[in-house]
Amino acid sequence: GPTGLEAARWWARMMRDPMDAYGGLFRRYGDAVRLPRDRRRALYLLSRPEHAEHVLVAKQDGYVKAFTYRPLRVFLGDGLLTSEGETWRRHRRLVQPVFAQRHVSAFAPGMAEAAARSVGRWPDGVLLDAAAHMRRITLDIVGRVLFGSDLAGESDATGRALADLQRSAVIGLGATFLGDAGLRRAFRLVPGAQRAGAQLDGMVRRVIDERRAAGPGAEPDLLDLLMRDGDPPLSDAELRDEVLTLLLAGHETTAAALTWTLILLSRYPAARDRVEAEVDEVLAGRDPDAADLDRLPWTRAVLSESMRLYPPAWTIERDAVADDDVAGTVVTAGSTVAISPYLLHRNPDLWPDPEGFRPERFLGEQDRPRHAYLPFGGGRRICVGSGFAMMEAVLVLALISRSVRLDLAPGVAVPSRAEVTLRPARPVPMRVSRRWPP
Ligand code: HEM
Incomplete structure (x- = not known):
């Protein structure tokens, strides 16, 4: 990997656009890169399946969530994504059963209703911001099926708050040496960070x-469970x-996907024709339900291929507790290892025509190595909502x-922004043509 001044240049590029720097390091130095951070520690970009297997699964006890999650932790505290150890275990045990297949299938009608509510309001010929509408649908879904609350009306404010939060989290990466309390104080100086925190807190409260x-409903949902069933019960915080x-x-990643x-699909009309043909045949006019997940293989393959090229969680990072050897790369204690789905998913050794959109890769027998495809991570910190997200994405x-049918407005480029999640950097203007009802 790079050293000295060269390394400093890569860090500067990292602060401007981390995913662009990751891509550049991969192309320049290959699939195991060491970028020094200080005298002892470095950032290792490791982009082979055996790296992912080692860090996320086989030797996961030797790793903790990286320092790069610390700014996010200021906002999310001890939730599942950012906690560790006994707290994480207790929360995971509490939450996981709700995301079992049986439960997720029961969420299908709510998912379809939320999608229908938005899509039903799109008149023929209108130009809409697809990114904002996808956020609205997915926030509507988690609100309804997990928390029994109508949140669709808050999606624009939430979207703005999340954009501010993610921008702040990246700025905060430069100040993680301050520790949690210092970071919290530092965020008071970042424009938008305070407002974002207040907006999100207000919604949750x-x-x-x-x-x-209102008290618990007849059928307890995730919120009832969180309020009641912790062992010991969860504190208010x-x-x-x-x-x-x-x-x-639960909503921003699925919206990005x-x-x-x-x-x-707008860029690859043949793939879109095939989605429409599959959906028309399987649904024949009715709303989709849980059983359709297996009846819509092409639609699923399209989503899988889309998450290969644009994995919403584009990098997964861990800090090494002790010195380690990761498939031939020596990693020093305290160093950060980045397993980036974005880099893995575009590694030409694993994927023929890596930049091409070819959903057929995900049909039938697939003979790529395990851990070559990691949109939901791996090991015990694997996404708790992966089954939920797949069901939701296919149904929506x-x-x-x-x-x-949605067509990207002519001449519009869609640059990406990679902060915590990988998403379009700007609104995504798409033209609606109604297909049904006729
Ligand atoms: C964790 C991706 C949807 C809740 C993760 C991780 C990834 C991921 C890669 C692991 C992060 C790490 O190891 O550092 C995605 C993608 C989604 C999605 C790409 C959509 C396409 C969802 C949904 C929910 C959810 C729908 C909940 C309703 C969580 C939680 C964690 C997590 C709570 C932390 C789990 C833990 O550490 O125990 N997600 N996710 N995600 N995801 Fe998802």
């Missing part, structure tokens, strides 16, 4: 207060952190494709 006032974590982790998929895309 409303969700919790409404439930306290822990409850707030977990609700916020699940609200944010859907938005990238719509953009790709099926419902959209049955009802409308």
Whole structure:
């Protein structure tokens, strides 16, 4: 990897656009790169499946969430995404059962209803911001099925808050040496960070207060469980952190995946024709349900291929607790290892025509190495919502494709922004053509 001045130049590029720097380092130095941070520690970019297997699965006990999660932790506290050790274990045990297949299938009608509510309001010929609408649908879904709360109306404010939060989290990377309390104080100086925190806190408080006032429903949902079933019960602060974590982790990533998929389908009309044909045949006019997940293989393959090219969680980072040897790369204690789905998914040794959009890769027998494809991470910190997200994405895309066709406005480029998640940097103007009802 680079050293001295050269390394400093890469760090500067990293601060401007981390994913662009990761790509540049991969192209310049290959799939195991060491970028020095200080005298002892470095950032290692490791982009082979055996690296992912080692760090995320086989030797996961030797790694903790990286220092790069610390700015996010200031906002999300002890929620599942950012906690460690016993707290993480207790929260995971509490939350995981809700995301079992059986439960997720029961969420399907709510998912389809939320999608139908938005899509039904798109008149023929209108130009809309697909990114904002996907956020609206996915926030509507987590609000309904996990928290029994109607959040769709808050999606624009939440979207702005999340953009501010992510920008702040990247700025905060330069100040992690301050520790948690120092970082918290430093965020008071970052424009937008305070407002974002207040907006998100307000939403979470409303969700919790409404439930306290109404009491549990007949069928307890995730919120009832969080409020009741912890062992020991979650404190008010822990409850707030977990609700916020699940609200944010549970909608922004799926929204990004859907938005990238719509953009790709607009660019690859043959793939889109095939989605429409599949959906028309399988649904024949009705709304999609849980059983359709297995009946829509092409639609699924399209989503998988879209998450290969644009993985919403584009990098997964861990700090090494002790010195380690990761498939031939010596990693020093305290160093950070980045397993980047973005780099793995475009590694030409693993994927023929890595930049091409070819959903057929995900049909039938697939003979790539395990851990070559990691949109949801791996090991015990694997995404708790992966089954939920896949169900949701397939149902929403099926419902959209049955009802409308979306074309990216001519001449519009869609640059990406990679902060915590990989998403379009700007609004995504798409033209609606209604397909159904006729
Ligand atoms: C963790 C990706 C949807 C909740 C993760 C991780 C990835 C990921 C890669 C692991 C991070 C790490 O190891 O450092 C995605 C993608 C999604 C998605 C690409 C959509 C396409 C969801 C949904 C939910 C959710 C729908 C909840 C409703 C979480 C939580 C964690 C997590 C709580 C932390 C789990 C833990 O550490 O125990 N996600 N996710 N995600 N995700 Fe997702």
